Amino acid sequence: MEAYYEDGTVQLYLGDMREILPALGVTADLIVADPPYGETSLAWDRWPEGWLSTAAAYSNAMWCFGSQRMFFEHLDEFRAANWKLSQDVIGHDEDGEPIVGDVNVVWEKHNGTGFATDRFKRVHEHILHWYRGPWGGVHQDVPRTVYTGPDKHARARASRTPHTGAIGGHHYDDxxxxxxxxxxxxxxVRGGIHRTQKPEPLLLPLIRYGCPPGGLVLDPFGGSCATLFAARQAGVRAIAIEGHEPHAEAAAKRLAEPYMTDLFGGAA
Structure with missing residues:
Protein backbone atom coordinates (compact mmCIF):
# COMPACT_ATOMS: atom_id res chain seq x y z
CA MET A 1 0.00 0.00 0.00
CA GLU A 2 1.65 3.22 -1.19
CA ALA A 3 1.10 6.39 0.81
CA TYR A 4 -0.20 9.49 -0.94
CA TYR A 5 2.10 11.48 1.34
CA GLU A 6 4.50 10.48 4.09
CA ASP A 7 7.37 11.79 6.11
CA GLY A 8 9.00 10.63 9.31
CA THR A 9 5.95 11.40 11.43
CA VAL A 10 2.72 11.29 9.41
CA GLN A 11 1.24 9.35 6.52
CA LEU A 12 -1.73 10.09 4.27
CA TYR A 13 -3.51 7.43 2.20
CA LEU A 14 -6.08 7.96 -0.54
CA GLY A 15 -9.12 5.70 -0.56
CA ASP A 16 -11.92 4.20 1.51
CA MET A 17 -10.92 3.50 5.12
CA ARG A 18 -12.81 0.20 5.00
CA GLU A 19 -10.39 -0.97 2.29
CA ILE A 20 -7.21 0.84 3.33
CA LEU A 21 -7.10 -0.14 7.01
CA PRO A 22 -7.07 -3.93 6.46
CA ALA A 23 -4.25 -3.46 3.95
CA LEU A 24 -2.18 -1.40 6.42
CA GLY A 25 -2.67 -3.80 9.32
CA VAL A 26 -1.66 -1.22 11.95
CA THR A 27 -2.70 -0.95 15.58
CA ALA A 28 -3.36 2.61 16.73
CA ASP A 29 -3.39 3.95 20.29
CA LEU A 30 -6.18 6.37 19.39
CA ILE A 31 -8.66 7.06 16.61
CA VAL A 32 -9.82 10.61 15.95
CA ALA A 33 -12.87 10.33 13.70
CA ASP A 34 -15.00 13.01 12.07
CA PRO A 35 -17.31 10.92 9.89
CA PRO A 36 -20.01 12.31 7.60
CA TYR A 37 -23.00 12.83 9.89
CA GLY A 38 -25.53 11.92 7.18
CA GLU A 39 -27.78 14.85 8.05
CA THR A 40 -27.86 16.82 4.79
CA SER A 41 -28.59 16.21 1.11
CA LEU A 42 -24.99 16.98 0.13
CA ALA A 43 -23.44 14.23 -1.98
CA TRP A 44 -20.47 13.70 0.36
CA ASP A 45 -22.57 13.64 3.54
CA ARG A 46 -23.34 9.93 3.62
CA TRP A 47 -22.79 7.73 6.69
CA PRO A 48 -20.18 5.06 5.77
CA GLU A 49 -21.86 1.78 6.65
CA GLY A 50 -19.66 -0.60 8.61
CA TRP A 51 -16.89 1.86 9.45
CA LEU A 52 -17.29 1.41 13.21
CA SER A 53 -16.62 -2.33 13.08
CA THR A 54 -13.66 -1.77 10.75
CA ALA A 55 -12.18 0.83 13.10
CA ALA A 56 -12.71 -1.47 16.09
CA ALA A 57 -10.24 -3.97 14.63
CA TYR A 58 -7.39 -1.46 14.78
CA SER A 59 -7.80 0.51 18.02
CA ASN A 60 -9.51 0.35 21.42
CA ALA A 61 -9.95 4.10 21.95
CA MET A 62 -11.66 6.74 19.84
CA TRP A 63 -12.74 10.36 19.88
CA CYS A 64 -15.70 10.77 17.51
CA PHE A 65 -17.21 14.08 16.41
CA GLY A 66 -20.95 14.19 15.87
CA SER A 67 -24.34 15.61 16.68
CA GLN A 68 -26.73 14.12 19.22
CA ARG A 69 -28.96 13.08 16.35
CA MET A 70 -26.09 11.23 14.67
CA PHE A 71 -25.07 9.36 17.82
CA PHE A 72 -28.66 8.39 18.68
CA GLU A 73 -29.34 7.12 15.16
CA HIS A 74 -26.22 4.92 15.10
CA LEU A 75 -25.98 3.89 18.73
CA ASP A 76 -26.75 0.26 17.90
CA GLU A 77 -23.82 0.22 15.48
CA PHE A 78 -21.44 1.52 18.15
CA ARG A 79 -22.66 -1.17 20.53
CA ALA A 80 -22.48 -3.93 17.90
CA ALA A 81 -18.78 -3.11 17.42
CA ASN A 82 -18.29 -3.20 21.22
CA TRP A 83 -17.60 0.54 21.49
CA LYS A 84 -18.51 1.73 24.98
CA LEU A 85 -19.23 5.37 25.74
CA SER A 86 -16.88 6.70 28.38
CA GLN A 87 -19.84 7.66 30.55
CA ASP A 88 -20.38 3.96 31.18
CA VAL A 89 -19.22 2.37 34.43
CA ILE A 90 -15.41 2.20 34.29
CA GLY A 91 -14.72 0.62 37.66
CA HIS A 92 -15.72 0.44 41.32
CA ASP A 93 -14.46 2.19 44.44
CA GLU A 94 -13.29 0.52 47.64
CA ASP A 95 -16.89 0.21 48.83
CA GLY A 96 -18.01 -1.49 45.64
CA GLU A 97 -19.85 1.56 44.32
CA PRO A 98 -19.67 2.08 40.54
CA ILE A 99 -17.38 4.78 39.15
CA VAL A 100 -18.89 6.45 36.10
CA GLY A 101 -16.54 8.10 33.63
CA ASP A 102 -17.26 11.40 31.89
CA VAL A 103 -14.58 12.11 29.33
CA ASN A 104 -16.73 13.63 26.62
CA VAL A 105 -16.05 17.11 25.30
CA VAL A 106 -18.13 19.93 23.87
CA TRP A 107 -16.57 22.21 21.28
CA GLU A 108 -17.90 25.75 21.59
CA LYS A 109 -17.46 27.64 18.32
CA HIS A 110 -17.12 31.41 18.04
CA ASN A 111 -20.15 31.48 15.75
CA GLY A 112 -22.82 28.92 15.04
CA THR A 113 -25.09 27.78 12.27
CA GLY A 114 -28.80 28.05 11.75
CA PHE A 115 -31.09 31.02 12.08
CA ALA A 116 -34.36 29.36 13.17
CA THR A 117 -36.17 31.50 15.73
CA ASP A 118 -37.83 28.57 17.52
CA ARG A 119 -34.59 27.15 18.99
CA PHE A 120 -31.30 28.16 20.54
CA LYS A 121 -28.57 29.07 18.09
CA ARG A 122 -26.29 26.07 17.71
CA VAL A 123 -22.70 27.00 18.52
CA HIS A 124 -21.35 23.63 19.59
CA GLU A 125 -20.46 20.12 18.53
CA HIS A 126 -20.10 16.98 20.61
CA ILE A 127 -16.88 14.96 20.73
CA LEU A 128 -17.58 11.66 22.47
CA HIS A 129 -14.89 9.33 23.77
CA TRP A 130 -15.44 5.62 23.11
CA TYR A 131 -13.38 2.64 24.20
CA ARG A 132 -13.29 -1.14 23.95
CA GLY A 133 -12.20 -3.63 26.56
CA PRO A 134 -11.24 -2.56 30.11
CA TRP A 135 -11.01 1.14 30.90
CA GLY A 136 -7.53 0.65 32.31
CA GLY A 137 -6.37 -0.67 28.96
CA VAL A 138 -6.64 2.70 27.17
CA HIS A 139 -4.40 5.72 27.66
CA GLN A 140 -5.80 8.67 29.63
CA ASP A 141 -3.79 11.80 30.39
CA VAL A 142 -5.94 14.90 30.90
CA PRO A 143 -4.16 18.05 29.65
CA ARG A 144 -3.72 20.86 32.17
CA THR A 145 -4.14 24.58 31.56
CA VAL A 146 -2.56 27.59 33.26
CA TYR A 147 -4.53 28.89 36.27
CA THR A 148 -4.36 32.59 37.12
CA GLY A 149 -6.70 32.78 40.14
CA PRO A 150 -5.87 32.85 43.86
CA ASP A 151 -3.51 30.28 45.34
CA LYS A 152 -5.35 27.12 46.39
CA HIS A 153 -2.79 25.42 48.64
CA ALA A 154 -4.55 23.18 51.15
CA ARG A 155 -3.37 21.44 54.30
CA ALA A 156 -3.96 17.80 55.16
CA ARG A 157 -7.26 17.04 56.76
CA ALA A 158 -9.02 13.91 57.93
CA SER A 159 -12.18 14.36 55.87
CA ARG A 160 -13.43 11.69 53.49
CA THR A 161 -15.04 13.37 50.53
CA PRO A 162 -17.08 11.11 48.19
CA HIS A 163 -15.72 11.77 44.73
CA THR A 164 -15.35 8.66 42.54
CA GLY A 165 -14.33 6.93 45.72
CA ALA A 166 -13.24 8.17 49.14
CA ILE A 167 -10.52 10.79 49.39
CA GLY A 168 -8.78 10.75 52.75
CA GLY A 169 -6.52 13.29 54.41
CA HIS A 170 -4.15 14.94 51.99
CA HIS A 171 -1.94 17.95 51.28
CA TYR A 172 -2.49 19.85 48.06
CA ASP A 173 0.22 21.96 46.45
CA ASP A 174 -1.10 24.41 43.88
CA VAL A 189 -11.85 27.32 10.62
CA ARG A 190 -12.72 29.69 7.81
CA GLY A 191 -11.40 29.14 4.30
CA GLY A 192 -9.82 25.79 5.09
CA ILE A 193 -9.21 22.77 2.86
CA HIS A 194 -12.49 21.09 3.87
CA ARG A 195 -15.80 22.74 4.68
CA THR A 196 -16.03 20.87 8.02
CA GLN A 197 -12.34 21.30 8.88
CA LYS A 198 -11.62 21.12 12.61
CA PRO A 199 -9.21 23.58 14.25
CA GLU A 200 -5.88 22.12 15.32
CA PRO A 201 -6.00 23.75 18.81
CA LEU A 202 -9.15 21.68 19.41
CA LEU A 203 -7.62 18.42 18.20
CA LEU A 204 -4.38 18.84 20.11
CA PRO A 205 -5.75 18.22 23.65
CA LEU A 206 -7.80 15.26 22.38
CA ILE A 207 -4.64 13.65 21.04
CA ARG A 208 -2.61 14.45 24.15
CA TYR A 209 -5.33 12.89 26.30
CA GLY A 210 -5.67 9.64 24.38
CA CYS A 211 -2.29 8.94 22.77
CA PRO A 212 0.89 8.24 24.75
CA PRO A 213 4.24 9.74 23.75
CA GLY A 214 5.59 7.92 20.73
CA GLY A 215 2.14 6.44 20.03
CA LEU A 216 0.07 6.30 16.87
CA VAL A 217 -3.10 8.24 16.00
CA LEU A 218 -5.44 7.15 13.21
CA ASP A 219 -7.87 9.44 11.38
CA PRO A 220 -10.12 7.36 9.10
CA PHE A 221 -11.80 10.44 7.52
CA GLY A 222 -8.85 12.72 6.89
CA GLY A 223 -10.58 15.62 5.13
CA SER A 224 -8.20 18.54 5.59
CA CYS A 225 -5.88 16.22 7.57
CA ALA A 226 -5.90 18.60 10.53
CA THR A 227 -5.35 15.56 12.76
CA LEU A 228 -1.96 15.03 11.13
CA PHE A 229 -0.91 18.60 11.86
CA ALA A 230 -2.12 18.33 15.46
CA ALA A 231 -0.25 15.03 15.85
CA ARG A 232 2.93 16.76 14.73
CA GLN A 233 2.39 19.36 17.44
CA ALA A 234 1.80 16.63 20.02
CA GLY A 235 4.94 14.78 18.96
CA VAL A 236 3.20 11.53 17.99
CA ARG A 237 2.87 9.57 14.77
CA ALA A 238 -0.34 9.69 12.76
CA ILE A 239 -2.06 8.12 9.76
CA ALA A 240 -4.97 9.71 7.90
CA ILE A 241 -7.15 8.22 5.17
CA GLU A 242 -9.07 10.47 2.79
CA GLY A 243 -11.32 9.33 -0.04
CA HIS A 244 -11.55 12.59 -2.02
CA GLU A 245 -8.36 13.23 -3.97
CA PRO A 246 -8.65 17.06 -4.23
CA HIS A 247 -8.71 17.23 -0.43
CA ALA A 248 -5.84 14.76 -0.13
CA GLU A 249 -3.81 16.70 -2.69
CA ALA A 250 -4.35 20.02 -0.90
CA ALA A 251 -3.49 18.47 2.46
CA ALA A 252 -0.35 16.82 1.06
CA LYS A 253 0.89 20.15 -0.32
CA ARG A 254 0.41 21.79 3.07
CA LEU A 255 2.04 18.87 4.90
CA ALA A 256 5.10 19.23 2.68
CA GLU A 257 5.60 22.87 3.69
CA PRO A 258 8.20 23.66 6.38
CA TYR A 259 6.74 23.90 9.85
CA MET A 260 7.97 25.54 13.04
CA THR A 261 7.50 25.34 16.80
CA ASP A 262 4.22 26.87 17.95
CA LEU A 263 2.78 28.16 21.22
CA PHE A 264 1.56 24.69 22.22
CA GLY A 265 5.11 23.40 22.51
CA GLY A 266 5.15 21.33 19.35
CA ALA A 267 5.44 21.77 15.61
CA ALA A 268 2.90 23.58 13.47
Whole structure:
Protein backbone atom coordinates (compact mmCIF):
# COMPACT_ATOMS: atom_id res chain seq x y z
CA MET A 1 0.00 0.00 0.00
CA GLU A 2 1.65 3.22 -1.19
CA ALA A 3 1.10 6.39 0.81
CA TYR A 4 -0.20 9.49 -0.94
CA TYR A 5 2.10 11.48 1.34
CA GLU A 6 4.50 10.48 4.09
CA ASP A 7 7.37 11.79 6.11
CA GLY A 8 9.00 10.63 9.31
CA THR A 9 5.95 11.40 11.43
CA VAL A 10 2.72 11.29 9.41
CA GLN A 11 1.24 9.35 6.52
CA LEU A 12 -1.73 10.09 4.27
CA TYR A 13 -3.51 7.43 2.20
CA LEU A 14 -6.08 7.96 -0.54
CA GLY A 15 -9.12 5.70 -0.56
CA ASP A 16 -11.92 4.20 1.51
CA MET A 17 -10.92 3.50 5.12
CA ARG A 18 -12.81 0.20 5.00
CA GLU A 19 -10.39 -0.97 2.29
CA ILE A 20 -7.21 0.84 3.33
CA LEU A 21 -7.10 -0.14 7.01
CA PRO A 22 -7.07 -3.93 6.46
CA ALA A 23 -4.25 -3.46 3.95
CA LEU A 24 -2.18 -1.40 6.42
CA GLY A 25 -2.67 -3.80 9.32
CA VAL A 26 -1.66 -1.22 11.95
CA THR A 27 -2.70 -0.95 15.58
CA ALA A 28 -3.36 2.61 16.73
CA ASP A 29 -3.39 3.95 20.29
CA LEU A 30 -6.18 6.37 19.39
CA ILE A 31 -8.66 7.06 16.61
CA VAL A 32 -9.82 10.61 15.95
CA ALA A 33 -12.87 10.33 13.70
CA ASP A 34 -15.00 13.01 12.07
CA PRO A 35 -17.31 10.92 9.89
CA PRO A 36 -20.01 12.31 7.60
CA TYR A 37 -23.00 12.83 9.89
CA GLY A 38 -25.53 11.92 7.18
CA GLU A 39 -27.78 14.85 8.05
CA THR A 40 -27.86 16.82 4.79
CA SER A 41 -28.59 16.21 1.11
CA LEU A 42 -24.99 16.98 0.13
CA ALA A 43 -23.44 14.23 -1.98
CA TRP A 44 -20.47 13.70 0.36
CA ASP A 45 -22.57 13.64 3.54
CA ARG A 46 -23.34 9.93 3.62
CA TRP A 47 -22.79 7.73 6.69
CA PRO A 48 -20.18 5.06 5.77
CA GLU A 49 -21.86 1.78 6.65
CA GLY A 50 -19.66 -0.60 8.61
CA TRP A 51 -16.89 1.86 9.45
CA LEU A 52 -17.29 1.41 13.21
CA SER A 53 -16.62 -2.33 13.08
CA THR A 54 -13.66 -1.77 10.75
CA ALA A 55 -12.18 0.83 13.10
CA ALA A 56 -12.71 -1.47 16.09
CA ALA A 57 -10.24 -3.97 14.63
CA TYR A 58 -7.39 -1.46 14.78
CA SER A 59 -7.80 0.51 18.02
CA ASN A 60 -9.51 0.35 21.42
CA ALA A 61 -9.95 4.10 21.95
CA MET A 62 -11.66 6.74 19.84
CA TRP A 63 -12.74 10.36 19.88
CA CYS A 64 -15.70 10.77 17.51
CA PHE A 65 -17.21 14.08 16.41
CA GLY A 66 -20.95 14.19 15.87
CA SER A 67 -24.34 15.61 16.68
CA GLN A 68 -26.73 14.12 19.22
CA ARG A 69 -28.96 13.08 16.35
CA MET A 70 -26.09 11.23 14.67
CA PHE A 71 -25.07 9.36 17.82
CA PHE A 72 -28.66 8.39 18.68
CA GLU A 73 -29.34 7.12 15.16
CA HIS A 74 -26.22 4.92 15.10
CA LEU A 75 -25.98 3.89 18.73
CA ASP A 76 -26.75 0.26 17.90
CA GLU A 77 -23.82 0.22 15.48
CA PHE A 78 -21.44 1.52 18.15
CA ARG A 79 -22.66 -1.17 20.53
CA ALA A 80 -22.48 -3.93 17.90
CA ALA A 81 -18.78 -3.11 17.42
CA ASN A 82 -18.29 -3.20 21.22
CA TRP A 83 -17.60 0.54 21.49
CA LYS A 84 -18.51 1.73 24.98
CA LEU A 85 -19.23 5.37 25.74
CA SER A 86 -16.88 6.70 28.38
CA GLN A 87 -19.84 7.66 30.55
CA ASP A 88 -20.38 3.96 31.18
CA VAL A 89 -19.22 2.37 34.43
CA ILE A 90 -15.41 2.20 34.29
CA GLY A 91 -14.72 0.62 37.66
CA HIS A 92 -15.72 0.44 41.32
CA ASP A 93 -14.46 2.19 44.44
CA GLU A 94 -13.29 0.52 47.64
CA ASP A 95 -16.89 0.21 48.83
CA GLY A 96 -18.01 -1.49 45.64
CA GLU A 97 -19.85 1.56 44.32
CA PRO A 98 -19.67 2.08 40.54
CA ILE A 99 -17.38 4.78 39.15
CA VAL A 100 -18.89 6.45 36.10
CA GLY A 101 -16.54 8.10 33.63
CA ASP A 102 -17.26 11.40 31.89
CA VAL A 103 -14.58 12.11 29.33
CA ASN A 104 -16.73 13.63 26.62
CA VAL A 105 -16.05 17.11 25.30
CA VAL A 106 -18.13 19.93 23.87
CA TRP A 107 -16.57 22.21 21.28
CA GLU A 108 -17.90 25.75 21.59
CA LYS A 109 -17.46 27.64 18.32
CA HIS A 110 -17.12 31.41 18.04
CA ASN A 111 -20.15 31.48 15.75
CA GLY A 112 -22.82 28.92 15.04
CA THR A 113 -25.09 27.78 12.27
CA GLY A 114 -28.80 28.05 11.75
CA PHE A 115 -31.09 31.02 12.08
CA ALA A 116 -34.36 29.36 13.17
CA THR A 117 -36.17 31.50 15.73
CA ASP A 118 -37.83 28.57 17.52
CA ARG A 119 -34.59 27.15 18.99
CA PHE A 120 -31.30 28.16 20.54
CA LYS A 121 -28.57 29.07 18.09
CA ARG A 122 -26.29 26.07 17.71
CA VAL A 123 -22.70 27.00 18.52
CA HIS A 124 -21.35 23.63 19.59
CA GLU A 125 -20.46 20.12 18.53
CA HIS A 126 -20.10 16.98 20.61
CA ILE A 127 -16.88 14.96 20.73
CA LEU A 128 -17.58 11.66 22.47
CA HIS A 129 -14.89 9.33 23.77
CA TRP A 130 -15.44 5.62 23.11
CA TYR A 131 -13.38 2.64 24.20
CA ARG A 132 -13.29 -1.14 23.95
CA GLY A 133 -12.20 -3.63 26.56
CA PRO A 134 -11.24 -2.56 30.11
CA TRP A 135 -11.01 1.14 30.90
CA GLY A 136 -7.53 0.65 32.31
CA GLY A 137 -6.37 -0.67 28.96
CA VAL A 138 -6.64 2.70 27.17
CA HIS A 139 -4.40 5.72 27.66
CA GLN A 140 -5.80 8.67 29.63
CA ASP A 141 -3.79 11.80 30.39
CA VAL A 142 -5.94 14.90 30.90
CA PRO A 143 -4.16 18.05 29.65
CA ARG A 144 -3.72 20.86 32.17
CA THR A 145 -4.14 24.58 31.56
CA VAL A 146 -2.56 27.59 33.26
CA TYR A 147 -4.53 28.89 36.27
CA THR A 148 -4.36 32.59 37.12
CA GLY A 149 -6.70 32.78 40.14
CA PRO A 150 -5.87 32.85 43.86
CA ASP A 151 -3.51 30.28 45.34
CA LYS A 152 -5.35 27.12 46.39
CA HIS A 153 -2.79 25.42 48.64
CA ALA A 154 -4.55 23.18 51.15
CA ARG A 155 -3.37 21.44 54.30
CA ALA A 156 -3.96 17.80 55.16
CA ARG A 157 -7.26 17.04 56.76
CA ALA A 158 -9.02 13.91 57.93
CA SER A 159 -12.18 14.36 55.87
CA ARG A 160 -13.43 11.69 53.49
CA THR A 161 -15.04 13.37 50.53
CA PRO A 162 -17.08 11.11 48.19
CA HIS A 163 -15.72 11.77 44.73
CA THR A 164 -15.35 8.66 42.54
CA GLY A 165 -14.33 6.93 45.72
CA ALA A 166 -13.24 8.17 49.14
CA ILE A 167 -10.52 10.79 49.39
CA GLY A 168 -8.78 10.75 52.75
CA GLY A 169 -6.52 13.29 54.41
CA HIS A 170 -4.15 14.94 51.99
CA HIS A 171 -1.94 17.95 51.28
CA TYR A 172 -2.49 19.85 48.06
CA ASP A 173 0.22 21.96 46.45
CA ASP A 174 -1.10 24.41 43.88
CA UNK A 175 1.18 24.12 40.85
CA UNK A 176 -0.56 26.91 38.95
CA UNK A 177 -2.43 24.58 36.56
CA UNK A 178 -5.89 23.03 36.42
CA UNK A 179 -7.42 20.10 34.56
CA UNK A 180 -8.65 21.21 31.17
CA UNK A 181 -12.41 21.77 31.12
CA UNK A 182 -14.85 19.65 29.16
CA UNK A 183 -16.09 22.67 27.17
CA UNK A 184 -13.35 23.86 24.82
CA UNK A 185 -13.84 27.21 23.13
CA UNK A 186 -11.96 27.46 19.84
CA UNK A 187 -12.77 29.48 16.73
CA UNK A 188 -14.06 27.62 13.69
CA VAL A 189 -11.85 27.32 10.62
CA ARG A 190 -12.72 29.69 7.81
CA GLY A 191 -11.40 29.14 4.30
CA GLY A 192 -9.82 25.79 5.09
CA ILE A 193 -9.21 22.77 2.86
CA HIS A 194 -12.49 21.09 3.87
CA ARG A 195 -15.80 22.74 4.68
CA THR A 196 -16.03 20.87 8.02
CA GLN A 197 -12.34 21.30 8.88
CA LYS A 198 -11.62 21.12 12.61
CA PRO A 199 -9.21 23.58 14.25
CA GLU A 200 -5.88 22.12 15.32
CA PRO A 201 -6.00 23.75 18.81
CA LEU A 202 -9.15 21.68 19.41
CA LEU A 203 -7.62 18.42 18.20
CA LEU A 204 -4.38 18.84 20.11
CA PRO A 205 -5.75 18.22 23.65
CA LEU A 206 -7.80 15.26 22.38
CA ILE A 207 -4.64 13.65 21.04
CA ARG A 208 -2.61 14.45 24.15
CA TYR A 209 -5.33 12.89 26.30
CA GLY A 210 -5.67 9.64 24.38
CA CYS A 211 -2.29 8.94 22.77
CA PRO A 212 0.89 8.24 24.75
CA PRO A 213 4.24 9.74 23.75
CA GLY A 214 5.59 7.92 20.73
CA GLY A 215 2.14 6.44 20.03
CA LEU A 216 0.07 6.30 16.87
CA VAL A 217 -3.10 8.24 16.00
CA LEU A 218 -5.44 7.15 13.21
CA ASP A 219 -7.87 9.44 11.38
CA PRO A 220 -10.12 7.36 9.10
CA PHE A 221 -11.80 10.44 7.52
CA GLY A 222 -8.85 12.72 6.89
CA GLY A 223 -10.58 15.62 5.13
CA SER A 224 -8.20 18.54 5.59
CA CYS A 225 -5.88 16.22 7.57
CA ALA A 226 -5.90 18.60 10.53
CA THR A 227 -5.35 15.56 12.76
CA LEU A 228 -1.96 15.03 11.13
CA PHE A 229 -0.91 18.60 11.86
CA ALA A 230 -2.12 18.33 15.46
CA ALA A 231 -0.25 15.03 15.85
CA ARG A 232 2.93 16.76 14.73
CA GLN A 233 2.39 19.36 17.44
CA ALA A 234 1.80 16.63 20.02
CA GLY A 235 4.94 14.78 18.96
CA VAL A 236 3.20 11.53 17.99
CA ARG A 237 2.87 9.57 14.77
CA ALA A 238 -0.34 9.69 12.76
CA ILE A 239 -2.06 8.12 9.76
CA ALA A 240 -4.97 9.71 7.90
CA ILE A 241 -7.15 8.22 5.17
CA GLU A 242 -9.07 10.47 2.79
CA GLY A 243 -11.32 9.33 -0.04
CA HIS A 244 -11.55 12.59 -2.02
CA GLU A 245 -8.36 13.23 -3.97
CA PRO A 246 -8.65 17.06 -4.23
CA HIS A 247 -8.71 17.23 -0.43
CA ALA A 248 -5.84 14.76 -0.13
CA GLU A 249 -3.81 16.70 -2.69
CA ALA A 250 -4.35 20.02 -0.90
CA ALA A 251 -3.49 18.47 2.46
CA ALA A 252 -0.35 16.82 1.06
CA LYS A 253 0.89 20.15 -0.32
CA ARG A 254 0.41 21.79 3.07
CA LEU A 255 2.04 18.87 4.90
CA ALA A 256 5.10 19.23 2.68
CA GLU A 257 5.60 22.87 3.69
CA PRO A 258 8.20 23.66 6.38
CA TYR A 259 6.74 23.90 9.85
CA MET A 260 7.97 25.54 13.04
CA THR A 261 7.50 25.34 16.80
CA ASP A 262 4.22 26.87 17.95
CA LEU A 263 2.78 28.16 21.22
CA PHE A 264 1.56 24.69 22.22
CA GLY A 265 5.11 23.40 22.51
CA GLY A 266 5.15 21.33 19.35
CA ALA A 267 5.44 21.77 15.61
CA ALA A 268 2.90 23.58 13.47
Missing amino acids: DGTRLMRSVIKVKS
